[in-house]
Amino acid sequence: MFTTLWFIIRASFGWGTLILFGTILIANGIFRNHLPGEFIFLPLGLMGLVIGIIFSHVLRVRLIASKVTASTLSNRQRRQIEIPLEASEAFELVNAAIRDLPGAEDTESARDSLQIRAKVKRIEPYQANFVAELKVLDFLTIKRNQILATITPGDGIGSLTLICEPERPAWTDLFLVDNGTNLENAEAITRAITRRIAERRRKEKASAAQSVTEKELTVAKLNLLHAQVEPHFLYNTLASAQLLTRADPAAADQMLGNLITYLRHSLPRTEDTASTIGEELERSIAYLDIMKIRMGARLNIQIQVPAELKALPFPIMMLQTLVENAIKHGLEPKTGGGTIWIIARQHEGNVAVTVADDGNGLGTEIGGTGIGLKNVRERLRLAYGNAAGFVLVGNFPSGVAATITVPVTKAKGEQHA
Template sequence: MWSRLVLVLRTSAAWGGLGLLIVLFIFEGLFRSSPPNIVPFLLMLGTFFAAMTAFSHIHRVRLIDQPVNSTTLANRHRRQIELPLDANAAFALIEASIRELPGAERVDSAADSLQVRAKINRIAPFQDEFWRKWPVTQWLTGGDNQIYATVSPGVDACSVMMICEPTRAGWTDWFLLDSGVNLENALALGRAISRRVAELRKNEKAAAQQTVTEKELTVAKLNLLHAQVEPHFLYNTLASAQILTRSDPASADHMLGNLITYLRHSLPKTEDTPSTIGVELERTRAYLDIMKIRMGSRLQVQIEVPDYLKPVLFPSMMLQTLVENAIKHGLEPQTGGGTIWILARAHENNVALTVADDGRGFSVEGAGTGIGLRNVRERLRLAYGNTASFGIVANFPNGVAATINVPTTFIQGEHHA
């Protein structure tokens, strides 16, 4: 209440005092005569219109912002906003918010000093087209406005100081009122900033949720690809063991022992427990021992894997998949069988694991469905992106050589050169 009364009295007194000084200067200073009787009436009329202007200003401020006090009634407004962003992101957000304000004509920004200045064309809320043509009327209604914003960097956040004010000098605030236009600009800018911050948070939350979803889909897809490899091998092994129990119980017992070893290495692991070349080699040895019982002297195996490479992280089941494909499509179709080579070599920051055979090679008769090799490529893409590769070429003089390249990453720092 007191702030409104003070504004009315201040504006009326300012205009009344200015009018009185003009009258005294003109009539007593220049003409050395007393003012005519109409002058007091004109002074009272001007004071009345000044008071009405103040009341109009108060009414509009109440419409814009319910709390009417000395801060909201002022022509110039300062806002301090804390943003949970780095300085560059906050500067871009402030600049974009100012550019979208109604009437923004000129926006000057300096990214290095984190400052933004803007001129805002004033849209007078109570001025019709007739009075808009008069320059004096335009000056009396306040003129254009401006916005000045500065971003102060912090550690985890930053502070933004904004000033919304008329372009005219500060002393004119005693005589001229802006009808709450700069208050409206300050509130609009605050809303724009809040909306943009909320949109950023929403996008970050959506991106995080998408990342979680993609990770879950990747894990599910890897599990599905993994599951596609094992069943037929297990069925064939159990069927072979069943047959051997009748004809060769000792071999059946040896086959079941290797199957137990194989299954022990194939038990599902937690997502954070990756496999290694050493673990995969043990699993593959058990698989090859089973196949040697089934194929006899038709299968020969040579393994050259340095001990220091065994702790290197390696996708589970991939080595066994390559060996299985080499036997099934390369050696088994041949009457005399053949040899499987498993080689591991380190090169710069990568490890190359090769499975080669001297079987039938890329022949029509030896070709399969290709599901196993497609699974290898897809799992490498999901697990490593572009940092891993898979290649398969003809072996000399016969057979096929398949190589998987993965980054050299040792489990738990076990690096034994």
């Protein structure tokens, strides 16, 4: 109440002084001290009009802000807003909010200085405001407001200093009121910024939720493909061991020992989607030792994997799939058998693992559905996207060479021991 009363008294005193001074000048200048009695109603009427305008301003400020303070009553509004975005992003957000303000015109923005200036056409809140319609009283009205917004960069935030004020000089505040239009502009821009930040956060949460869902789906697909590979090898090995128990019990015992070695490397990582080159190599060697017992002198094994590469991450069971494919479709059907090579090389942030054989070539493949190689391609796509590669070519003079290339960095969704 005191704030409102003081504001009315201050504005009335300013206008009263101005009207009194004008009345004295008119009386001494025009009427030469012979002032008609009716003339007294002119300054009184003008003073009543001024008080009415002041009351209108106070009431509208109360409608907008729900409370009346010295700050809300002022024609010049200042806001300090912390925006939880980088300065450049905060600048774009504030720029859009100001340009969308009703009546905004002549908007200028400077990205280097992170500053925005705009003129805002004053929208008269009361259609029946006869003061605005009387050109003779044009000096009692404010035609346009202006906005100055400055973004100060911070540590991950942009600090906004927002100034909304009339286009007229500050001294005119002693006589003129803006009917709360600058308060309205400041509140509108603040609401727009808050809404845009909230909308941005909702989109980020939705995107994060979608990413989590996609990641879970990818892991589920990887686990499914992994499950399709491991039983396939396990069943084949057990079938071979069963046959050897009748023909060569010692060889069967050795094969089962190799199978135990294989399982020791496999079972603890059944739920993982990543391993290392060294672990996968041990698994494949255990498999090849099993096949060596079965094929005898028909199978030669060459391993060319530098020790420093064995600790690098590599997708689980993929090397085993290539080795099994080379044996099953390349060397085992060939009368004289042949040699299988496992070669690993690192180049420019990628590691390439090749499984080659000199058995039957691509054109003489016997049986098989190709599901193993399809799984390799699909698992590489799910785990690495376009960063990994799989190439299957003919070897010279015979056989096949299959190469998996993956980045040295960890794949999407993978866990390492």
